[in-house]
Amino acid sequence: MKNRFYVTTPIYYANDKPHIGHAYTTVAADILARFHKLQNEEVFLSAGMDEHGLKIQKAAERAGKNPQEFVDGIAEIFKDLWKKLGIEYNGFVRTTDPKHKEVVQKVLQILKDKGAIYKGEYEGLYCTDCEQFKSENELVDGKCPDHNTVPEIMKEECYLLKMAGKQKELIEKIEKDEFKIAPEKHKNEVLSFLKNQTLRDVSISRKNVKWGVELPFDKEHTTYVWIDAFLNYLTGLGWKGDLNNIPTEWPADIQLIGKDILRVHATIWPIMLLHLGIPLPKLLFAHGYIQSAGKKMSKTIGNVINIEEMLEKFGTDGTRYLLLSAGTFGDDIDITMERLTEKYNADLANGLSNLIYRILNIMEKNYNGIVPNLSAEEIVKSGTGFKFLTTLYSGFSEDIEQYSSIFKDILNKKDYVNYLKLNKMLELICSNDFKKSQEGFFVQKLNRFIEDGKLWEVNLQDKKNNNSCIYSLLESFRLIAWLIMPFMPETSDKIFIQLGLDLKVELKKDFENAVKWGGLKSGKELGKKEILFKSIK
Ligand code: MSP
Numbered sequence: 001m002k003n004r005f006y007v008t009t010p011i012y013y014a015n016d017k018p019h020i021g022h023a024y025t026t027v028a029a030d031i032l033a034r035f036h037k038l039q040n041e042e043v044f045l046s047a048g049m050d051e052h053g054l055k056i057q058k059a060a061e062r063a064g065k066n067p068q069e070f071v072d073g074i075a076e077i078f079k080d081l082w083k084k085l086g087i088e089y090n091g092f093v094r095t096t097d098p099k100h101k102e103v104v105q106k107v108l109q110i111l112k113d114k115g116a117i118y119k120g121e122y123e124g125l126y127c128t129d130c131e132q133f134k135s136e137n138e139l140v141d142g143k144c145p146d147h148n149t150v151p152e153i154m155k156e157e158c159y160l161l162k163m164a165g166k167q168k169e170l171i172e173k174i175e176k177d178e179f180k181i182a183p184e185k186h187k188n189e190v191l192s193f194l195k196n197q198t199l200r201d202v203s204i205s206r207k208n209v210k211w212g213v214e215l216p217f218d219k220e221h222t223t224y225v226w227i228d229a230f231l232n233y234l235t236g237l238g239w240k241g242d243l244n245n246i247p248t249e250w251p252a253d254i255q256l257i258g259k260d261i262l263r264v265h266a267t268i269w270p271i272m273l274l275h276l277g278i279p280l281p282k283l284l285f286a287h288g289y290i291q292s293a294g295k296k297m298s299k300t301i302g303n304v305i306n307i308e309e310m311l312e313k314f315g316t317d318g319t320r321y322l323l324l325s326a327g328t329f330g331d332d333i334d335i336t337m338e339r340l341t342e343k344y345n346a347d348l349a350n351g352l353s354n355l356i357y358r359i360l361n362i363m364e365k366n367y368n369g370i371v372p373n374l375s376a377e378e379i380v381k382s383g384t385g386f387k388f389l390t391t392l393y394s395g396f397s398e399d400i401e402q403y404s405s406i407f408k409d410i411l412n413k414k415d416y417v418n419y420l421k422l423n424k425m426l427e428l429i430c431s432n433d434f435k436k437s438q439e440g441f442f443v444q445k446l447n448r449f450i451e452d453g454k455l456w457e458v459n460l461q462d463k464k465n466n467n468s469c470i471y472s473l474l475e476s477f478r479l480i481a482w483l484i485m486p487f488m489p490e491t492s493d494k495i496f497i498q499l500g501l502d503l504k505v506e507l508k509k510d511f512e513n514a515v516k517w518g519g520l521k522s523g524k525e526l527g528k529k530e531i532l533f534k535s536i537k
Contacts, residue, residue: 006254007033007254014074020290020297020310021290023081026087028323029256030086031320031486034088043090051094052211052222055225056211067211103239119160120159127149130146131224133203146260157207159203159218171191171195180284182420193263206223212225213228233255259286287329289333292334309337322343324422349534352480355450356529361529374467379517442476477498482511
């Protein structure tokens with residue numbers, strides 16, 4: 001039976017258009033999903049929209065629309081963006097879907113029957129933008145640090161979810177990595193939070209919010225949006241709310257979130273699951289925030305980087321590449337449109353694209369666009385020819401192994417915590433930053449090899465002697481196409497086509513065999529050359 005892999009993204013609030021942060025998490029999840037598909041696993045990627053609650057109710061009022069009509073419009077905009085970004089999701093949950101709502105009500109009833117939910121009163125400071133109560137010590141100058149707004153004092157009759165009784169069990173599971181939280185800094189932060197106080201019970205219903213799922217046992221209340229939203233991770237798999245029939249994909253292998261929603265995902269969500277007796281997700285991974293020019297993006301500062309603008313300028317794969325190569329996945333990253341453009345030009349236009357175009361140009365002029373004819377033995381040797389690069393740049397052949405092994409480790413789920421190094425992998429393959437050390441960087445080395453060896457001149461003089469060298473280069477492009485596939489699937493396809501390979505045949509191959517040296521057949525006609533990434537201003 002095939003291995004299963006289930007990865008989730010948060011479901012985003014349907015109060016406004018998508019922004020770059022939403023795209024960041026979702027592209028990363030898509031990349032992980034594609035890695036696992038390459039490994040021939042049964043992959044499920046779930047995405048969706050969080051469509052209830054006060055924040056959305058208010059946004060709809062401002063837009064002069066009824067809430068359902070309003071969220072319908074926003075959901076379409078998100079779906080459209082995912083399409084433009086090449087996101088291949090398998091499930092898309094909208095919390096206003098009647099099927100989802102039914103499960104939410106069932107779960108609330110189960111929790112009530114188990115005694116995990118009780119009626120009481122709650123008083124606290126509520127940030128509507130976060131849809132969360134905030135404690136005094138979380139505020140900065142009396143304001144929510146994420147939204148720069150003063151939270152409202154809220155005191156009302158509500159239903160509460162018991163928290164403290166499950167706290168010890170939760171701590172144990174996190175400590176033992178049964179419920180793994182990563183990166184490590186976040187695991188420590190969550191553990192210290194959990195160990196330093198007794199968790200307060202959480203208010204899970206609202207009397208004054210009409211736009212939500214009604215509590216099945218008290219129609220005067222609607223469910224707190226987070227309770228409604230968390231369940232998407234199960235309803236997305238088609239769960240009907242039956243505790244004896246949990247979808248086989250569960251528990252999720254990776255739940256990707258931004259660090260802003262780590263606390264709720266590491267407390268309320270697992271405690272709900274513990275009450276229900278459902279296993280906890282295997283890994284909760286929180287990435288950092290994208291900032292711009294050293295500051296949190298804000299319309300007032302004018303430093304917002306628009307995702308649509310990025311797509312227009314850099315295209316689908318360019319945008320995917322830039323988002324994930326901008327910095328360590330897991331840390332905060334800082335971007336500006338200028339730096340993104342520079343990186344696009346250096347790595348993609350002058351790097352990858354130029355490299356392939358130049359060689360295909362030589363092929364067209366000097367080899368009639370045909371892969372040099374090499375015997376099987378010569379092809380193996382060309383691996384040595386390829387290793388000939390080693391004499392120029394030490395460690396070249398080892399690099400290939402290194403790329404494959406990083407790749408394999410990720411695929412083999414050896415250690416996600418250490419290996420969710422998406423930016424590192426991209427750097428090893430595509431970075432064309434000459435200021436950095438001479439180590440690594442596949443594309444850069446190939447480019448240097450061509451430059452320093454003045455390949456054009458040599459070729460014109462003596463074709464025969466360069467057959468094996470040319471073959472090595474073309475074969476390297478084939479390997480690059482495999483290595484970048486999860487990150488830049490369109491570009492990967494284009495490289496295969498330019499190498500004259502049949503996509504249908506190619507994409508059926510098993511990754512491990514596909515990246516073995518010698519996959520490109522000699523005497524094969526290459527495809528039409530095309531500039532993969534044009535340089536831009
Ligand atoms: N609806 C809730 C999530 C419910 S999941 C059960 C929510 N929605 S949100 O629309 O506010 O999206 C938050 C998510 O967007 C973050 O967790 C993160 O994935 C992404 N980002 C939002 N702004 C971001 C940045 N500036 N940088 C990186 N990602 C951030 O919270």
